[in-house]
Amino acid sequence: MDLSNKTEENLTFMVEGIKEKLQVINSSMIKPESFDLSTYEDIHEIYTMVNKKDSLTPGEMQALLAELGKLRTA
Numbered sequence: 318m319d320l321s322n323k324t325e326e327n328l329t330f331m332v333e334g335i336k337e338k339l340q341v342i343n344s345s346m347i348k349p350e351s352f353d354l355s356t357y358e359d360i361h362e363i364y365t366m367v368n369k370k371d372s373l374t375p376g377e378m379q380a381l382l383a384e385l386g387k388l389r390t391a
Contacts, residue, residue: 320364323357331364335385338367339378347385356388 320327329349336347352360363381367373373381 320361323354325354328352328354328357328360331360335360335364335367335381339373339381341382346382351389353390356390359384359388 318327318330320331332347332349332352336344341347363384367381370377
């Protein structure tokens with residue numbers, strides 16, 4: 318998948334990947350439809366960072382969830 322293309326499909330793929338990596342229990346908290354393409358670059362940056370790490374500390378997870386909360390449009 319070419320994530321350099323700014324599409325809804327890619328955005329959904331990245332949000333789902335972030336949710337999986339963060340092991341989000343309440344998945345309704347992070348729904349792909351809650352983000353629009355204007356946040357694509359920020360989501361891509363988070364997705365890339367999350368996938369470079371083998372594991373995340375609880376503090377990192379909290380910070381990422383807070384950042385995703387700020388990016389939500391709905």
